[in-house]
Amino acid sequence: MLSVIIITKNESAHIARCLSSVAWANEIIVLDSGSEDDTAAICRRYTDKVFETDWPGFGIQKQRAVNKATQPWVLSIDADEQVTPELRKEIEQAISQTHINGFEIPRLSSYCGKQIKHGGWWPDYVLRLFQREHGHFTEDLVHERIIVDGTVQRLKAPLIHEAFINPEEVLHKINNYSSLGAEKLYQAGKRTTLRQAIVKGLWTFFRTYCVKAAFLDGQQGLMLAISNAEGTYYKYLKLLNMQRSKEPKK
Numbered sequence: 001m002l003s004v005i006i007i008t009k010n011e012s013a014h015i016a017r018c019l020s021s022v023a024w025a026n027e028i029i030v031l032d033s034g035s036e037d038d039t040a041a042i043c044r045r046y047t048d049k050v051f052e053t054d055w056p057g058f059g060i061q062k063q064r065a066v067n068k069a070t071q072p073w074v075l076s077i078d079a080d081e082q083v084t085p086e087l088r089k090e091i092e093q094a095i096s097q098t099h100i101n102g103f104e105i106p107r108l109s110s111y112c113g114k115q116i117k118h119g120g121w122w123p124d125y126v127l128r129l130f131q132r133e134h135g136h137f138t139e140d141l142v143h144e145r146i147i148v149d150g151t152v153q154r155l156k157a158p159l160i161h162e163a164f165i166n167p168e169e170v171l172h173k174i175n176n177y178s179s180l181g182a183e184k185l186y187q188a189g190k191r192t193t194l195r196q197a198i199v200k201g202l203w204t205f206f207r208t209y210c211v212k213a214a215f216l217d218g219q220q221g222l223m224l225a226i227s228n229a230e231g232t233y234y235k236y237l238k239l240l241n242m243q244r245s246k247e248p249k250k
Helices: 015-021 039-044 058-068 085-094 167-187 194-211 214-246
Strands: 002-008 027-032 050-052 073-076 081-083 102-111 124-131 135-137 146-148 152-154 159-164
Touching (some): 002 015, 015 039, 027 058, 159 167
Parallel strands (some): 002 027, 002 073, 027 050, 102 159
Antiparallel strands (some): 073 124
16 A cells, blocks of 8 residues: 655665665655666665656655555655654554545654754654645755645654764755755745855754754754754855846846
8 A cells, every 4th residue: 555755866875774664565666866876776676666867856856756656655755764663563554544644754863873852853743654646745946845635643653864974974965955945045036145144054053052952962963053054054155146146236
């Protein structure tokens, strides 16, 4: 009854653990957008439904994967996420409830080797399990969402998320996601200034570290607050650069 969908690009550090954790599903669908490592080869060890595509953005890409699914239920997970045995049992029980159209799952994320319980990272409920005929992805470039028509409930067992393995991965994702975030803001008609970029970055640090108590997670909590602030600052700085390069000077 269950199709698992995953989108990938250069995920050889994570993908085997991800696929192994969902090998019990009826089908696994992978859309790979030009991996330069052995991601696609690893995926083919677990499924014959590996498709190579272009990159239109997160929302459209994930909806493409949904469109290839054949089972009535869809579980969308990222290449750096894993389904625990406890979560598997909950999912199997959940999809037998035909009066429910979708389920949110708490996500437990790790940052450079430590599972983070504060800073707004826990419990991080994400809607990932839904009836294929009653759900679809938004077309956002980044931070896409699943829209479900009907009743949504929550599961209890967490989805394990290896958010950042090391500082190199942190820097790579900050650069990638800040670029996509800036493009999304620009397309939505948002504009900014250098002052706003600085203020938003500082506020993000304060909110993560103090308001949401990331300091309780020790060294990694501080690192998380700094990287969150950097991501926000660079997103708005890149938006400012787009304004200057694409719009006529006043």
